[in-house]
Every structure is written in C-alpha cells, then in structure tokens.
Amino acid sequence: MLPDGTLYRDTVHLKHAVIHPRMEIGDFSYYTHSGKVEETAGILAPYLFPTSREKLVIGRYVQIARGSYFISADANHPMDGFTTYPFRIFNPETFGYPNLPYRDTIVGHDVWICHKATIMSGVTIGHGAIIAAEAVVTRDIPPYAIVGGNPARLIRMRYPQEVIDLLLTIAWWDWPMDKLEANLAILERGDLEALKALA
Known part of the structure; x- marks a missing residue:
C-alpha cells in the first residue's frame, strides 16, 4: 500500500505468493x-520444477528487485560430450540428466538483490550481502559483501570483519517483531554501540 492508499501490486511478499515444493x-x-501473483515462482526461478533435485532457500527480509531471477541446475545442458543439445528431455523415457551436478541455492537473511541480477545454481549468498544491478553471481558470496559485474566480483565489504562477526552473532533478523520495531532506528542509523547494548 502506497502512502496515498493506492494498492501497489508489483511487489509481493514471497512467503504469501509462492507455493512451490522446492522453495523455502x-x-x-x-x-x-510485473507478472500475476500466481506467476511469481515461475518468474523468480523459471527452471526450478516441482521434480527438481535442488532447492531454492531464501532467508528473512530479503529484497529482490525487478528483473532479477535464479537459474537452477535443471537449466543446465550436458557438456561432457560432443553436443550440448538436450536430446533426453524430449523423450519421457529418458527425461533428465541425473549425473549433472547440483547444489541447493541459498540466500541468507537481509540480502539485497538489485535490478536484473542473475543468481546461478548452487551458490550461497551470505547474510547482509548486496548484489549489484545486472550482476551475474556464479560463486558463493560472503556475508556483508557488495559484489557486481559478470561474473560478480567483490567490490568491497560493507564493514570490517569484527563488525560483521558481531552482526552475525546478534542476528537481528531472528528478533521478535516487537523488539525489531522498538529498535528500528538503531538498525537504520547503524548505531553499533546501541546495537551492542541490545545483544
């Protein structure tokens, strides 16, 4: 809902919009x-099927901008032979490539995935990371890193390691809602000493 009372339909809370056996x-x-609410899972992860072997796990308070999506392992083609054409998927008796590697794709808490980012199969994105616009994430991203480019590379860490360790220990994303709302100003202004006092 916008401040003037207009219902904004382009942004959905994923937990309420997605029913998919391979997404948590x-x-x-x-x-x-810009799709319909019932199309959300297919737009977010177009190749993650109910029968896929991998899962897409998204933490709490993750923000995913328009045009971003996840490429799952079922989009892969065999590359060990002399052709990459997926002959087997067109025959129900031979469907799939069970020997293709796969890992779950995991997005930590409070991750910001900016406009048109692509997240490849099997990566883990640490808590508090920022994925820049149009980045292509092909490998794991540490907590509180800012990455960008194709393939995505570290631009900088958001905080020194001792602050990152403290934030991971405090884990504000696990707080009950009343504690979160009462201390929102501390989180928004980055008041480290006040945050320490709450730990």
Whole structure:
C-alpha cells in the first residue's frame, strides 16, 4: 500500500505468493515483478520444477528487485560430450540428466538483490550481502559483501570483519517483531554501540 492508499501490486511478499515444493522462503522477503501473483515462482526461478533435485532457500527480509531471477541446475545442458543439445528431455523415457551436478541455492537473511541480477545454481549468498544491478553471481558470496559485474566480483565489504562477526552473532533478523520495531532506528542509523547494548 502506497502512502496515498493506492494498492501497489508489483511487489509481493514471497512467503504469501509462492507455493512451490522446492522453495523455502523466510518471512518478509519480497520480490518486485510485473507478472500475476500466481506467476511469481515461475518468474523468480523459471527452471526450478516441482521434480527438481535442488532447492531454492531464501532467508528473512530479503529484497529482490525487478528483473532479477535464479537459474537452477535443471537449466543446465550436458557438456561432457560432443553436443550440448538436450536430446533426453524430449523423450519421457529418458527425461533428465541425473549425473549433472547440483547444489541447493541459498540466500541468507537481509540480502539485497538489485535490478536484473542473475543468481546461478548452487551458490550461497551470505547474510547482509548486496548484489549489484545486472550482476551475474556464479560463486558463493560472503556475508556483508557488495559484489557486481559478470561474473560478480567483490567490490568491497560493507564493514570490517569484527563488525560483521558481531552482526552475525546478534542476528537481528531472528528478533521478535516487537523488539525489531522498538529498535528500528538503531538498525537504520547503524548505531553499533546501541546495537551492542541490545545483544
């Protein structure tokens, strides 16, 4: 709902919009897209099927901007032979490539995935990371890193390691809602000493 009372339909809370057996989504994570609500799972992860071997796990308070999406392992083609053409998927008796590697794709808590980012199969994105616009994430991203480019590379860490360690220990995303709302100003202004006092 916008301040003037207009219902904004392009942003959905994923936990309420997605029913998919291979997706686990934390509270308050949202995604902005222009499709119908019931199309959200297919827009977010177009190749993640109910029969896929991998899962997409998204933490709490994740923000996913328009045009971003996840490429799962079922989009891969065999590359060990002399052709990459997926002959087997067109025959129900031979469907699939069970020997293709796969890992679950995991997005930590409070991750910001900016406009048109692509997240490849099997990566883990640490808590508090920021994925820059149009980045292509092909490998694991540490907590509180800012990455960008194709393939995505570290631009900088958001905080020194001792602050990152403290934030991971405090884990504000696990707080009950009343504690979170009461201390929102501390989180928003980055008041480290006040945050320490709450730990």
